[in-house]
Amino acid sequence: MRRIRVHPDDFDVGAESAALLAACKQAGALASFTGVVRSTSAHPITALYLEHYPGMTEAALDRIAAEAESRFALLGCTLIHRIGTLEPGQNIVLVLAAAAHRQPALDATGFLIDFLKTSAPFWKKEIFPDGTSAWVFPRDGDAQAASRW
Amino acid sequence: MSITILYFAWLRERTGTGIEQLVLPQGVSTVADLIAFLRGRDAAHDAAFASPLVRAAVNQVFARPETPLSPGDEVAFFPPVTGG
Numbered sequence: 253m254r255r256i257r258v259h260p261d262d263f264d265v266g267a268e269s270a271a272l273l274a275a276c277k278q279a280g281a282l283a284s285f286t287g288v289v290r291s292t293s294a295h296p297i298t299a300l301y302l303e304h305y306p307g308m309t310e311a312a313l314d315r316i317a318a319e320a321e322s323r324f325a326l327l328g329c330t331l332i333h334r335i336g337t338l339e340p341g342q343n344i345v346l347v348l349a350a351a352a353h354r355q356p357a358l359d360a361t362g363f364l365i366d367f368l369k370t371s372a373p374f375w376k377k378e379i380f381p382d383g384t385s386a387w388v389f390p391r392d393g394d395a396q397a398a399s400r401w
Numbered sequence: 402m403s404i405t406i407l408y409f410a411w412l413r414e415r416t417g418t419g420i421e422q423l424v425l426p427q428g429v430s431t432v433a434d435l436i437a438f439l440r441g442r443d444a445a446h447d448a449a450f451a452s453p454l455v456r457a458a459v460n461q462v463f464a465r466p467e468t469p470l471s472p473g474d475e476v477a478f479f480p481p482v483t484g485g
Contacts, residue, residue, distance in 0.1 A: 287485055302484070303410055305477060308461035333484060345485050365485055373458070373477075374484025375410035387411045388483045
């Protein structure tokens with residue numbers, strides 16, 4: 253059971269979890285990761301704009317999900333990524349992984365978000381309180397996180 | 402037959418182009434050749450492609466400078482990805 257969606261609309265973690273579990277009757281574990289727009293006093297933003305490459309994005313997410321399914325013997329997974337303009341506190345991305353036991357579910361969730369960050373064609377732009385904006389540069393830690401798998 | 406070129410994020414902003422069709426010019430057979438051709442076209446493209454951070458995909462698969470091009474291909478240029 254593989255569910256992949258890219259859209260501007262928000263998602264409901266509870267509803268998505270229930271839907272994945274309903275489709276994975278043999279699951280004994282469901283792990284999740286939610287990425288949220290962050291604004292801090294040291295680095296305040298008013299919004300985050302997310303752009304993607306339609307077509308390639310879905311294909312890349314599908315490849316990442318297929319790899320996770322085979323590496324961690326997943327029963328199912330869900331990848332939802334929002335696009336467009338989002339405000340601090342709003343959801344960006346959801347990863348759900350269902351497996352027989354906790355370790356593969358937890359490991360697959362980490363694998364999925366690490367590879368999504370480094371190999372799916374999304375780009376973030378930060379909008380600042382003074383109205384200026386800047387495209388986000390990838391952090392070295394993102395590549396390191398993906399390379400540990 | 403032409404190729405389709407897509408630009409994303411700051412490549413789109415700096416070139417002022419989101420999508421264009423181009424008949425493959427004589428001598429352009431790889432991604433690196435295409436970048437050299439585009440840089441020679443105008444100052445905006447030259448400035449955009451001057452960054453070492455430019456990445457490419459051919460037919461929606463990540464590509465390298467030496468990746469060959471064929472008529473009908475979809476070529477995309479973009480910065481390193483920052484989703485999640």
